[in-house]
Amino acid sequence: MKRNVPLAICLGFGIVMMVQFFVPHPISVGFYDLTTKWVRIVSAFALVLGVGSFLMYHTEKLRRRRTGWLYSIVALVAAAVSTVVGLAWGVKQTSPLQNYIFTPLLVPLNASMFAILAFYMASAAYRAFRARTKESALLLIAAFIVMLGMVPLGAAIWHRLPDLAEWILSVPNMAAKRAITFGVALGGIATALKVILGIERGWLGGGKQ
Amino acid sequence: MKFFQYLLKIDRRIIYIVMGLLVTLPLVKPLGLGVTSGPRAARLFQAVDSIPAGKTLLISVDFDPASMPELYPMLTAVMRHAFAKNLKVLLCGLWPTGMGLAIKAATDIPPEYGKKYGEDVVYLGYKPGVDAVILGMGENIKNVYPYDYSGRSLDSLPMMRDVQRLRDIPMIVALSAGTPGYSDWLAYAQSRYGMKVGTGLTAVSAADAYPFLQSGQLTGLLAGMKGAAEYEVLVQKSNYSKAYMPAVAAMDSQSLAHVVIMILVIIGNIAYFVTRKRRS
Numbered sequence: 001m002k003r004n005v006p007l008a009i010c011l012g013f014g015i016v017m018m019v020q021f022f023v024p025h026p027i028s029v030g031f032y033d034l035t036t037k038w039v040r041i042v043s044a045f046a047l048v049l050g051v052g053s054f055l056m057y058h059t060e061k062l063r064r065r066r067t068g069w070l071y072s073i074v075a076l077v078a079a080a081v082s083t084v085v086g087l088a089w090g091v092k093q094t095s096p097l098q099n100y101i102f103t104p105l106l107v108p109l110n111a112s113m114f115a116i117l118a119f120y121m122a123s124a125a126y127r128a129f130r131a132r133t134k135e136s137a138l139l140l141i142a143a144f145i146v147m148l149g150m151v152p153l154g155a156a157i158w159h160r161l162p163d164l165a166e167w168i169l170s171v172p173n174m175a176a177k178r179a180i181t182f183g184v185a186l187g188g189i190a191t192a193l194k195v196i197l198g199i200e201r202g203w204l205g206g207g208k209q
Numbered sequence: 210m211k212f213f214q215y216l217l218k219i220d221r222r223i224i225y226i227v228m229g230l231l232v233t234l235p236l237v238k239p240l241g242l243g244v245t246s247g248p249r250a251a252r253l254f255q256a257v258d259s260i261p262a263g264k265t266l267l268i269s270v271d272f273d274p275a276s277m278p279e280l281y282p283m284l285t286a287v288m289r290h291a292f293a294k295n296l297k298v299l300l301c302g303l304w305p306t307g308m309g310l311a312i313k314a315a316t317d318i319p320p321e322y323g324k325k326y327g328e329d330v331v332y333l334g335y336k337p338g339v340d341a342v343i344l345g346m347g348e349n350i351k352n353v354y355p356y357d358y359s360g361r362s363l364d365s366l367p368m369m370r371d372v373q374r375l376r377d378i379p380m381i382v383a384l385s386a387g388t389p390g391y392s393d394w395l396a397y398a399q400s401r402y403g404m405k406v407g408t409g410l411t412a413v414s415a416a417d418a419y420p421f422l423q424s425g426q427l428t429g430l431l432a433g434m435k436g437a438a439e440y441e442v443l444v445q446k447s448n449y450s451k452a453y454m455p456a457v458a459a460m461d462s463q464s465l466a467h468v469v470i471m472i473l474v475i476i477g478n479i480a481y482f483v484t485r486k487r488r489s
Binding site: 021032033042043046047090091103107108110114121131144151152154166174178181 | 306348460
């Protein structure tokens with residue numbers, strides 16, 4: 001029963017929503033409008049689940065004094081302060097959430113995390129990017145052309161370099177990307193059909209019938 | 210031999226210092242390499258430029274501060290272009306951490322053109338449930354967003370009187386740092402409601418969007434900071450703005466950063482092959 005009811009709902013809604021997409025009748029459109037509202041409400045619960053999981057993980061880490069428990073204090077305090085300030089003053093431009101948390105804290109911290117990638121990338125490329133085989137040599141040459149062609153210095157070195165970089169991106173890169181996209185799309189359709197027809201049941205989780 | 214072995218074991222902090230210096234110096238003293246616009250940015254510019262005055266351009270702010278250096282200049286440049294053309298700008302977002310950036314843009318840019326919040330620009334805010342949000346906006350925007358980000362009813366905002374659903378909006382520009390982002394606008398707004406979709410992406414994810422550009426599903430594409438710089442140049446060349454161009458200013462740094470990485474890879478390969486040959 002615990003499995004059959006969700007499977008039946010999934011099968012019913014899967015087929016109805018597929019058919020609905022091609023039927024522009026007002027009843028069909030109304031039903032579609034209603035179900036998208038349900039989806040938005042269910043999605044909002046994911047936030048509750050996320051916050052619950054976050055709190056449980058960090059309080060447990062703190063209680064057991066696991067490695068890095070001090071960072072859990074930072075995470076919990078930051079979450080509590082953001083929530084209180086957000087609920088009390090809202091998210092307007094003049095709110096303390098914007099003026100004391102988002103702009104002076106989150107923006108530079110988040111940007112710094114991303115910016116240090118440039119340093120790691122340079123170091124990693126120096127140590128690991130080796131032309132050991134013909135394929136890796138080809139990759140290396142293509143990467144050099146695209147890297148130079150994508151910045152103004154490339155055009156300053158040779159005016160046709162941006163065109164060459166554009167060709168690499170538009171022809172060989174796109175052929176590979178398109179093949180991957182088709183593969184992913186076909187895989188997505190197959191998985192969706194398996195879920196609708198009850199062949200794939202991983203989403204039901206464990207437990208008894 | 211020892212020299213090449215030393216090169217292979219070079220302290221990573223030296224690499225960090227070299228990289229840091231070469232990225233910082235052009236910001237202090239620009240090299241003035243200049244930026245020329247490519248066909249992808251020009252397509253997006255033309256598409257926005259051809260929207261009749263008074264119509265609404267939807268911009269989805271689907272990025273967070275981590276991608277701000279690449280995507281925020283795109284947001285400001287597209288908004289300046291839209292206001293210069295007397296378009297109205299409707300902002301929304303699929304990323305909760307993009308809210309502060311959208312609010313900043315909605316506050317900073319409109320006064321440059323004498324535009325007012327509620328009449329010429331509205332920010333809807335963030336709502337969870339990506340596909341349901343886009344599909345819901347396709348039927349009725351007020352069903353999904355009865356209020357704007359600050360809690361004002363959409364019925365009280367004059368701009369929203371003529372904008373009921375996605376079909377009332379000629380084009381969307383999705384500025385995306387990942388998922389959710391432009392691919393969701395393509396899958397739902399473009400395929401179901403026939404909306405024109407242009408996008409601005411971080412450089413690392415731009416290659417994924419090329420097939421959609423060639424198929425005509427995407428109207429234009431800004432790729433990374435270079436794309437932002439190209440759009441800034443197009444806006445300024447058309448006399449739509451005289452504002453400072455942060456992406457153009459940062460392109461010199463990016464040029465040198467690419468060169469540093471290339472030189473490091475070349476040195477690393479030379480050292481590797483020399484030491485390997487000697488060993489064998």
